[in-house]
Amino acid sequence: MKLASYTKDGTPGFGIVTEAGIIPLNGRLDGITSLQELIENDGFDAAQAVTDGATLDPADVTFTIPVGQPEKIWCIGVNYGNRNAEYKDGSDLPKYPSLFVRSRQSFVGHGVPLERPRVSEQLDYEGEIALVIGKGGRDISRESALDHVFGMTLCNEGTIRDWLRHGKFNVTQGKNFDRSGAIGPWIVTADELDPEAELSLETRVNGEVRQKDTTANMMFPFDVLISYLSSFATLSPGDIIVTGTPTGAGARFDPPVWLKPGDVVEVEVPGIGILSNGVADQETNNA
Known part of the structure; x- marks a missing residue:
């Protein structure tokens, strides 16, 4: 089952994504008003029982990140074996995952432009x-x-x-710019796509393949990440674990190739779908 969150005419909604369109779940599940509440309240079976109803055209909604207010967004750094070699520092493979956290505000949904901030042109994918x-x-x-x-x-x-290097021992600044990343377009539930399966990941910029790898090359597979994180922090329903990126980001080109307004970035995994976002400059100071 594919489950998405969205807004339509300014009103939040969530629903099941089918080939015919999105079946809204608003008002159809007792006490559950969002996809986040569905996850937190074990509403999978109730949602799965909804098989009919008027559908929405995905082109008529604005996708938001699937879990609207996750308690924690964990991000794993340097998790593909060839990415460790990409740093060219001669280091051994790590014993433990590298990790940092991101805020909800640093992400937008599928189809919403990523924002290149005023203070830097070094927006990377x-x-x-x-x-x-x-x-x-x-x-x-x-x-x-x-x-x-x-x-x-x-x-x-x-x-x-460039903001990754502002602090001596952290990358928090460069990883938390408002609207600099994206999550979506929907969640594919584990009964439909096995997290234990080998998955192929591809990233394209303006149709050009920039990243391509499989989860078989992860140094820390999904089960290791979950076990490691939960050894020091309680995981909560709706938490998100972003599991690492393959080699091929724009910073690794010579010279580096940064995203610019008008670019389109697509992230694709067969069985999940395509996350697509354009790029735009920051327009206003929201202070």
């Missing part, structure tokens, strides 16, 4: 697979970790590269 936690927990074993996955979605973990 990073195509990734994101896990959505369905069943929370602490000290989750690797053996049971994938039982905690509600489903998967896609992420363009947009980054302002």
